[in-house]
Amino acid sequence: MESFKDKQVLVTGGLGFIGSNLCHELVRQGAHVTIVDNMLPRHGGNLFNVKDIEDDLRVNFSDIRNELSMNHLVKGKEYIFHLAGQVNHVDSMKNPIHDLDINCKGTLVLLEALKLNNRDAKVIFAGTRGEYGATVKLPVDEEHPTNPKGIYAVTNLTAEKMILVYDDIYRIKGACLRITNTFGPRHQMAHDEFGVFNWFIRKALDDAEIPVFGDGHILRDFLYVDDLIQCLLMVATCDPAYGEVFNVGTGVGISFRDLAATIVRVVGSGNVGFTEFTVERKEVEPGDYYADISKITEVVGWTPKVPLEEGIKLTADYYRKYRKEYW
Ligand SMILES: NC(=O)c1ccc[n+]([C@@H]2O[C@H](COP(=O)([O-])OP(=O)(O)OC[C@H]3O[C@@H](n4cnc5c(N)ncnc54)[C@H](O)[C@@H]3O)[C@@H](O)[C@H]2O)c1
Numbered sequence: 001m002e003s004f005k006d007k008q009v010l011v012t013g014g015l016g017f018i019g020s021n022l023c024h025e026l027v028r029q030g031a032h033v034t035i036v037d038n039m040l041p042r043h044g045g046n047l048f049n050v051k052d053i054e055d056d057l058r059v060n061f062s063d064i065r066n067e068l069s070m071n072h073l074v075k076g077k078e079y080i081f082h083l084a085g086q087v088n089h090v091d092s093m094k095n096p097i098h099d100l101d102i103n104c105k106g107t108l109v110l111l112e113a114l115k116l117n118n119r120d121a122k123v124i125f126a127g128t129r130g131e132y133g134a135t136v137k138l139p140v141d142e143e144h145p146t147n148p149k150g151i152y153a154v155t156n157l158t159a160e161k162m163i164l165v166y167d168d169i170y171r172i173k174g175a176c177l178r179i180t181n182t183f184g185p186r187h188q189m190a191h192d193e194f195g196v197f198n199w200f201i202r203k204a205l206d207d208a209e210i211p212v213f214g215d216g217h218i219l220r221d222f223l224y225v226d227d228l229i230q231c232l233l234m235v236a237t238c239d240p241a242y243g244e245v246f247n248v249g250t251g252v253g254i255s256f257r258d259l260a261a262t263i264v265r266v267v268g269s270g271n272v273g274f275t276e277f278t279v280e281r282k283e284v285e286p287g288d289y290y291a292d293i294s295k296i297t298e299v300v301g302w303t304p305k306v307p308l309e310e311g312i313k314l315t316a317d318y319y320r321k322y323r324k325e326y327w
Contacts, residue, residue: 003030004026004030007032008076009078010121011034011036011080012081013045013082014033014083017184017186017195021185023057027056035050036060037060038063043086043088048322070110075117080122082126086098086152086155087194088193089152089153090280096151104155107125123174127178128152129179130148130150130152131156131157138253140291142295175238175246179248180250180290183197184315201315202319204269205269209272211275213274213281219253220288220290221252222311227304228248249291267312267316
């Protein structure tokens with residue numbers, strides 16, 4: 001893969017989970033990294049996520065919906081990893097206008113800023129497997145119908161379409177990923193409203209019961225964050241990836257009950273319990289999902305490398321060490 005040494009890179013949402021892990025790798029490769037993040041409470045941003053690289057990048061505490069900021073920040077950037085978002089499925093139903101504002105207006109402000117100031121930049125967008133909604137066949141490939149369940153999934157699908165329209169009409173290159181549930185270090189651990197895998201790890205580390213909804217048979221595809229970061233970088237440097245949509249996952253489905261049992265075994269504490277779905281969760285639960293990743297493997301050459309158990313171990317080790325920054 002091409003190196004990012006001396007590349008000018010903007011990471012929206014760079015103080016969050018995926019963004020900060022990406023920034024660590026970009027800094028390691030010698031990129032000039034700028035983060036834009038608004039640090040809204042409970043939205044996943046954490047300054048500790050970039051503490052050890054804070055002298056090697058710039059952080060702009062602003063909002064992707066702010067036109068003045070974005071007009072300034074996109075200038076001279078070669079790559080824009082667009083990771084800022086409202087990510088809470090339940091909140092997207094309780095406060096849909098807020099979700100729409102960040103995920104759609106924010107994306108459009110970014111694209112307009114590029115149209116006015118820098119049409120040569122390449123945009124890599126982190127959309128979600130939620131765009132498919134309830135699945136009609138497994139594994140899910142990119143031709144599968146999109147029937148979003150919940151406003152978060154609708155606004156992600158809309159943002160993806162906006163990026164493809166700007167790619168088509170203004171030739172602002174955009175590559176769109178539909179990412180599966182991702183876990184690993186630097187995710188918020190304060191509440192269970194998003195990032196359920198990491199929440200399970202927290203429960204195990206606390207030697208508490210892991211509350212699996214329903215009978216736990218629903219299948220999901222869980223990806224370790226280092227694999228996702230490699231994927232983002234490989235997509236960014238792959239010209240044929242622009243103008244395209246790709247699934248990103250492991251291609252393997254595992255039930256929530258097996259996942260919880262695996263976490264208990266690897267972490268060495270906690271236990272598995274079962275609880276009723278809350279009404280709000282049930283409303284946005286799409287059922288079984290695992291991805292067909294043949295398109296991204298063929299076009300980009302990416303495949304995930306980290307086995308589930310190793311990912312759980314690495315994640316648990318991180319939070320054991322830095323628990324006070326996340327609990
Ligand atoms: N984590 C996953 O499993 C997953 C799966 C599929 C897609 N995604 C997508 O990837 C992106 C990043 O996810 P994450 O897990 O890192 O989330 P996160 O909540 O950890 O990070 C999001 C970051 O965006 C920032 N942000 C939110 N609104 C902003 C705004 N208006 N202006 C500037 N910054 C803003 C937050 O402060 C936070 O730091 C999101 O768009 C999410 O929908 C994540």
